[in-house]
Amino acid sequence: MTQTNTAVLTIENLTIDLPSSADRRHAVREISFQVAKGEIVCLVGESGSGKSVIAQAVMGLLPQTLRHANGRIDLLGESILDLSEDRLRQLRGASMAMVFQEPMTALNPIMSCGAQVDEMLAQHTKLSARIRRARIIEIFQQVKLPDPERMYASYPHQLSGGQRQRIVIAMALILKPALLICDEPTTALDVTTQAEILKLIAELQRGSDTAVLFITHDLGVVAEIADQVVVLQLGEMVEQGATRQVLQQPREPYTQMLLASVPGLVPRDRPPVREAPALIRTNGLVKTYTSGAWPRRKHTVYAASDVSLQLLPGETVGIVGESGSGKSTVARCIARLIEPTAGDIYANGLSVANLQGRDLIPLRRVVQVVFQDPYRSLNPRRTVGQSIIEGPTNFGVSVDEAWTRAEELMTLVRLKPDALHRYPSEFSGGQRQRISIARALACDPQVLIADEAVSALDVSVQAQILDLLNDIQQKLQIGILFITHDLRVASQICDRVIVMQRGKIVEQGAIRDVFMHPQHAYTQALLAAAPGRDFAFGIA
Amino acid sequence: MPTLRESIMTAPTDAVASPVRRKPLWHRVLCNWSVRLGGGVLTLLIIMAISAQWLGTIDPVAMDPSSGNLLPGTTAEFNNLSGDSFEHYFVMGTDSLGRDTWSRIAFGARVSLAVGVAVACLALAAGMLVGILAGYFRRLDNIIMRIMDSVMAIPSILFAITLMALWRPTLLTVVVAITIPEIPRVARLVRSIVLSIREEAYVEAAISLGTPTVMILVRHILPNAIAPLLVQGTYVCASAILVEAILSFLGVGLPPDIATWGNIMADGRTQFNQFPQTVLFPGIFLALTVLSVNILGDGLRDTLDPKFNKRGG
Numbered sequence: 001m002t003q004t005n006t007a008v009l010t011i012e013n014l015t016i017d018l019p020s021s022a023d024r025r026h027a028v029r030e031i032s033f034q035v036a037k038g039e040i041v042c043l044v045g046e047s048g049s050g051k052s053v054i055a056q057a058v059m060g061l062l063p064q065t066l067r068h069a070n071g072r073i074d075l076l077g078e079s080i081l082d083l084s085e086d087r088l089r090q091l092r093g094a095s096m097a098m099v100f101q102e103p104m105t106a107l108n109p110i111m112s113c114g115a116q117v118d119e120m121l122a123q124h125t126k127l128s129a130r131i132r133r134a135r136i137i138e139i140f141q142q143v144k145l146p147d148p149e150r151m152y153a154s155y156p157h158q159l160s161g162g163q164r165q166r167i168v169i170a171m172a173l174i175l176k177p178a179l180l181i182c183d184e185p186t187t188a189l190d191v192t193t194q195a196e197i198l199k200l201i202a203e204l205q206r207g208s209d210t211a212v213l214f215i216t217h218d219l220g221v222v223a224e225i226a227d228q229v230v231v232l233q234l235g236e237m238v239e240q241g242a243t244r245q246v247l248q249q250p251r252e253p254y255t256q257m258l259l260a261s262v263p264g265l266v267p268r269d270r271p272p273v274r275e276a277p278a279l280i281r282t283n284g285l286v287k288t289y290t291s292g293a294w295p296r297r298k299h300t301v302y303a304a305s306d307v308s309l310q311l312l313p314g315e316t317v318g319i320v321g322e323s324g325s326g327k328s329t330v331a332r333c334i335a336r337l338i339e340p341t342a343g344d345i346y347a348n349g350l351s352v353a354n355l356q357g358r359d360l361i362p363l364r365r366v367v368q369v370v371f372q373d374p375y376r377s378l379n380p381r382r383t384v385g386q387s388i389i390e391g392p393t394n395f396g397v398s399v400d401e402a403w404t405r406a407e408e409l410m411t412l413v414r415l416k417p418d419a420l421h422r423y424p425s426e427f428s429g430g431q432r433q434r435i436s437i438a439r440a441l442a443c444d445p446q447v448l449i450a451d452e453a454v455s456a457l458d459v460s461v462q463a464q465i466l467d468l469l470n471d472i473q474q475k476l477q478i479g480i481l482f483i484t485h486d487l488r489v490a491s492q493i494c495d496r497v498i499v500m501q502r503g504k505i506v507e508q509g510a511i512r513d514v515f516m517h518p519q520h521a522y523t524q525a526l527l528a529a530a531p532g533r534d535f536a537f538g539i540a
Numbered sequence: 541m542p543t544l545r546e547s548i549m550t551a552p553t554d555a556v557a558s559p560v561r562r563k564p565l566w567h568r569v570l571c572n573w574s575v576r577l578g579g580g581v582l583t584l585l586i587i588m589a590i591s592a593q594w595l596g597t598i599d600p601v602a603m604d605p606s607s608g609n610l611l612p613g614t615t616a617e618f619n620n621l622s623g624d625s626f627e628h629y630f631v632m633g634t635d636s637l638g639r640d641t642w643s644r645i646a647f648g649a650r651v652s653l654a655v656g657v658a659v660a661c662l663a664l665a666a667g668m669l670v671g672i673l674a675g676y677f678r679r680l681d682n683i684i685m686r687i688m689d690s691v692m693a694i695p696s697i698l699f700a701i702t703l704m705a706l707w708r709p710t711l712l713t714v715v716v717a718i719t720i721p722e723i724p725r726v727a728r729l730v731r732s733i734v735l736s737i738r739e740e741a742y743v744e745a746a747i748s749l750g751t752p753t754v755m756i757l758v759r760h761i762l763p764n765a766i767a768p769l770l771v772q773g774t775y776v777c778a779s780a781i782l783v784e785a786i787l788s789f790l791g792v793g794l795p796p797d798i799a800t801w802g803n804i805m806a807d808g809r810t811q812f813n814q815f816p817q818t819v820l821f822p823g824i825f826l827a828l829t830v831l832s833v834n835i836l837g838d839g840l841r842d843t844l845d846p847k848f849n850k851r852g853g
Binding site: 335336337358360361364365367368369371372373376377378379380381382387390391394395436439443 | 740741742744745746747748749750751752755759760763764
């Protein structure tokens with residue numbers, strides 16, 4: 001193979017049509033960029049920008065509906081778009097490999113991890129079983145899996161998320177491909193695990209001179225890992241260049257807007273909170289789950305233990321932590337969607353921990369919840385208006401009155417009042433989240449629990465929703481309990497922050513103190529793992 | 541540039557383009573070719589059943605032994621037992637007792653379709669109630685589903701035969717006999733749907749809005765369970781039509797003098813070698829009906845199944 005330059009992957013004028021029923025004509029249009037040997041190129045863009053379609057096109061895995069691709073994709077001198085299915089199959093794994101977002105679904109649950117990697121080797125090489133095994137153990141060591149022999153025999157469900165992703169990376173790299181495609185490989189992982197995986201990918205890439213095409217929506221990750229950046233918007237290439245240059249001197253307004261939307265880690269200045277009686281107070285809150293029935297031993301898991309917190313009017317308290325830290329459990333206990341095992345919860349001084357059914361109505365008036373997934377938190381078969389007036393009518397407000405109020409709320413969350421007559425499917429994720437907020441506010445609550453309310457949103461939409469929440473809080477003086485795994489988001493909206501780990505509060509205090517001078521080792525680790533921490537985002 | 545951030549924040553968000561309005565649901569359903577084909581044939585069969593007396597038929601139970609076993613397409617004199625006599629064109633011939641096969645098939649369609657629709661409706665209603673109770677109230681789940689398991693263990697044909705022996709063989713008995721073994725199947729489906737819907741965030745939102753449990757079931761859970769239920773309903777309907785025909789054919793369904801497709805086939809069975817048409821024609825209609833109901837069900841599943849429109853609709 002003769003190579004005139006070091007480009008492993010060259011994409012020229014790639015245009016992929018969308019089916020005629022879609023809302024735009026092209027999935028991607030006139031995309032051109034190169035990935036050279038030993039280089040990491042990041043494709044960055046918000047949802048719907050076409051970044052994953054490019055990855056699929058490179059792997060020759062475009063879905064049936066997107067088969068009309070024009071332009072060129074050259075991998076080591078071979079034109080991917082013209083290759084036969086057989087040749088593509090030979091190339092996949094050997095010359096190009098992919099790491100997916102969700103390691104649990106990328107691995108076969110009924111095969112041991114070793115056997116899955118072995119399958120890859122057996123398909124593409126003629127090595128003997130013994131040598132294959134030795135190679136696999138070796139790569140497991142390279143991706144820093146503890147106890148490789150045990151990992152070889154383990155099944156995916158026995159490993160942690162980070163370990164699973166290491167297996168997937170091992171599988172991708174075992175044949176030493178020239179090109180590694182990573183499609184949001186750390187999005188499903190906790191922030192500390194994400195930092196480790198990013199470090200691992202960078203290390204392996206440097207060691208083997210692999211070309212990496214890295215797809216992400218997170219500019220923090222870009223700052224962390226990329227040599228080159230390609231910014232995409234709605235399938236069009238907006239800007240391209242060296243990472244430093246694009247992140248520090250963005251030329252295009254869209255890139256500037258994206259960068260400005262990334263919340264910074266430096267806490268924002270917030271108006272002081274006045275002393276007042278607490279809206280919500282929990283006292284030694286415990287939630288346990290018991291598994292295992294007779295004759296086996298009972299096994300008790302503490303989802304939350306000894307959680308005491310309080311929330312004042314006009315105050316935002318953040319609960320941060322990684323998955324499994326119990327932050328959502330606490331929120332759901334306070335909203336009484338689940339029943340706490342022990343401890344007490346006071347809403348406006350009234351103990352609500354052990355109330356049932358209709359007795360909970362006073363709490364329901366005070367506390368409302370905004371959920372994470374905007375696509376699942378609205379009933380698809382009810383109009384926005386019906387969803388919003390549901391709460392007030394439950395509490396005895398007449399339909400007409402509730403409807404008038406709903407129209408006001410629409411304006412408050414910056415939507416047009418005629419949206420009330422439409423169905424949720426007609427709105428985008430960010431708009432639906434506004435509707436969810438309006439629904440929560442319709443009951444005139446004093447406390448809003450936002451359970452990862454901005455985590456599923458694109459960064460520019462996230463900024464709008466955070467701003468909206470801040471705005472509403474100042475107008476209505478409500479207390480917000482803000483659950484998030486994202487420290488950047490927490491720094492933008494919280495007055496106080498509570499850090500949780502394995503069901504326990506490990507640190508709490510004013511956001512400035514906790515973020516600037518973290519005391520607990522876990523808080524320090526969390527802050528150190530925030531991607532792109534050396535890069536000053538959000539102050540463009 | 542300090543104004544940039546502000547400009548993003550205060551941008552009028554109404555300007556954000558909302559996704560294209562999708563075609564309404566009934567439109568998508570009617571555009572599906574399986575729905576068109578299955579639904580079309582089924583509609584024709586229903587029209588045939590309803591207007592049976594105007595479709596060149598005579599009394600389906602009238603006998604004329606002298607014109608027994610006529611071949612299809614024969615025109616012959618028909619003398620019924622009350623003494624009337626007239627010329628008649630026997631499209632599908634007659635059976636051994638001289639009854640007009642076409643008339644019997646056209647009137648028999650009423651029984652088959654009525655049984656199918658009635659069983660589907662009853663099984664869906666009962667299964668839905670049981671399934672919702674089991675799925676939403678976790679304490680009832682174990683008891684209810686174990687009862688359903690035991691109902692499922694009863695062989696349906698034997699159960700029908702027993703019921704026929706205990707009660708008079710009427711249309712109602714047949715419907716009840718076929719419905720009861722179908723209930724557990726529907727209940728299981730509904731339970732599994734309810735189990736997944738009750739975890740949806742909008743149900744939790746409704747709980748935190750203080751919506752009473754009954755309203756949560758009616759407003760939030762039922763409407764989202766309707767589509768898969770409708771699909772299941774078509775399969776229950778098809779199976780009920782078949783089971784009714786089997787019961788009649790075995791002689792344990794409606795009495796043999798009532799025209800049903802199973803009875804017609806049972807009558808023709810002994811002479812199948814000489815005169816296959818008495819078995820063949822009702823068999824074709826039976827197969828056509830069941831096939832069209834199933835094709836309709838497939839089409840409905842393709843258009844209504846939540847797996848295909850996850851993002852709501």
